[in-house]
Structures are given as structure tokens and as C-alpha cells.
Amino acid sequence: AQKVTQAQTEISVVEKEDVTLDCVYETRDTTYYLFWYKQPPSGELVFLIRRNSFDEQNEISGRYSWNFQKSTSSFNFTITASQVVDSAVYFCALSEGYQKVTFGIGTKLQVIP
Amino acid sequence: NAGVTQTPKFQVLKTGQSMTLQCAQDMNHEYMSWYRQDPGMGLRLIHYSVGAGITDQGEVPNGYNVSRSTTEDFPLRLLSAAPSQTSVYFCASSSGVGGTQYFGPGTRLTVL
Numbered sequence: 087a088q089k090v091t092q093a094q095t096e097i098s099v100v101e102k103e104d105v106t107l108d109c110v111y112e113t114r115d116t117t118y119y120l121f122w123y124k125q126p127p128s129g130e131l132v133f134l135i136r137r138n139s140f141d142e143q144n145e146i147s148g149r150y151s152w153n154f155q156k157s158t159s160s161f162n163f164t165i166t167a168s169q170v171v172d173s174a175v176y177f178c179a180l181s182e183g184y185q186k187v188t189f190g191i192g193t194k195l196q197v198i199p
Numbered sequence: 200n201a202g203v204t205q206t207p208k209f210q211v212l213k214t215g216q217s218m219t220l221q222c223a224q225d226m227n228h229e230y231m232s233w234y235r236q237d238p239g240m241g242l243r244l245i246h247y248s249v250g251a252g253i254t255d256q257g258e259v260p261n262g263y264n265v266s267r268s269t270t271e272d273f274p275l276r277l278l279s280a281a282p283s284q285t286s287v288y289f290c291a292s293s294s295g296v297g298g299t300q301y302f303g304p305g306t307r308l309t310v311l
Contacts, residue, residue: 095239119297131289131302138297177241181297186257187232191241 089113090180092190099168100198107163107193109178115139120154120161121179125192131177137161168197201225205290205303212280212310220275220306222290230293231273232300235259235286242289248273280310 089112099105111120122134135145137154145152149166165172175194181187206221224231232247234257244257248267262284264276273292277284287307291300 117297121299123302129287130304131291133299133301136297136299179242186244186247187300189234189241189243191239 090178090188090190092176092178092193094193095191096194096196098196098198101170102167104164104166105168105195107165107176107178107195109161109163109190111159111161111178111180113159113180113182115182117182119181121181121187122152122161122163123177123179125175125177127174134163134176165195168195170197170199173197203290203292203301203303205288205306207306208304210306210308212277212308214280214282214310216277216280218277218280220277220288220290220308222273222275222303223271224273224290224292224301225271226292226294226301227270228292228294228298228301229270230295230298230300231267232257232291233263233265233273233275234289234291235284236289236305237286245275245288277308282310284308285310 091110118139120137124132142154151164153162173196175192177192178190179187203224229250233245234242236242243259245263246265248254251267254265287305289305290303293300
């Protein structure tokens, strides 16, 4: 069975600090997909990134970067120079196909001005 | 392009009542799913569909029914509401296996 662990339930940082959100997954499949979503206080779920299991390249998008390491089954998310608008719950998710997507319980990030 | 729409945004039911949560997408996506979100539990899959006429159960299907008669619509039916079904419900759609899921705005349901 697939599983996603987000061990950090809540993180608080001061604005402009860097912060890394951890995601560890379990799967027996060789083909799978990983996602990060952001849920701001307004409640909607915003897609951030999708990565397939054959693409281990790290990705950077502005202040956001993702580190995918198959050797440790991790897909960590780093926010550089955090801002108050980054305050949200962040979800990591895993899909082995047929849309049976498993979500982690989420990490609540609070950025303090 | 409206994306994924859900109605209603809020709903209060009494125990034993039935209702249907509506979900529609205009992106011609094959795959649609229903999730519920509860504090401390992330999002849990209720039912999903890989195309019109095809549905399957997710992790927490009990007490819910779905059907998919068109590509666009994927309604979720609560047969006899219970307080344990108090939750926020999200509908999502995607274009295929491993595709990015796009979520609707959610329905906040309270069962008294």
C-alpha cells in the first residue's frame, strides 16, 4: 500500500527565513507521481508541482525548490526567504496511477512577520 | 474556463437526511475524484471515476454513492447523513493516469 508521511505537523518561522517541508513516501511501484499542494487560509487547494518517478532533477521556481531523492524516498520542499503569504497548509501526495492518490496529513506553516 | 465547480459551498443537514453534492468540470478530464478533509487527517479518497460509466471506491466509501453519466459531472450522494460525515468535501479532476488533479473550491458540510 502506498503511504505518505509528513512528519512536521506545524512549523513556525520568522519572515525571510528559509524553511524545508519534509515528505517521505512508500510505494512498491517503479512508476509513480509525486505532488505538492498549498492550502491557504481561504481553503482552496492550489497545485504547486508534479514529479514522475523517472525524473529526479531538482526543480526551482522562484523562491520554491523541490528535492526529489529516490534513494531515501523523499520529496522535500524548500521555501527560500519566506513571506507571510506563504503561511498555509502544504500537502504532499503520491499517485501510483488510476488516480488513487494518497495525501499526507499536511504541514501547517506559519510565517511570522 | 471555470475549471472544477462545486455546489453548494455550505450545507447543514440533520442526521438521516440525504443530499447530493454537485461537481462539474469543463476541462474534458477523464478522471474525477471525491475527497473529504478532516482535521489532522489530510485528504482521504471517497470515490473516483476513470471515465463516464466507471466508478470505484476509495479509502472511505461507506455512506456515500457516486455515478458518472457524463464526462463533466460527478455527483456525490450522502444516503443517510451522520454526524461523522461532517467534513469539507473536495472534488478533483485530472486528464489521465498520474495527471495533476485540479480541485474545486470545496463544500463545507455539517451534520447535526
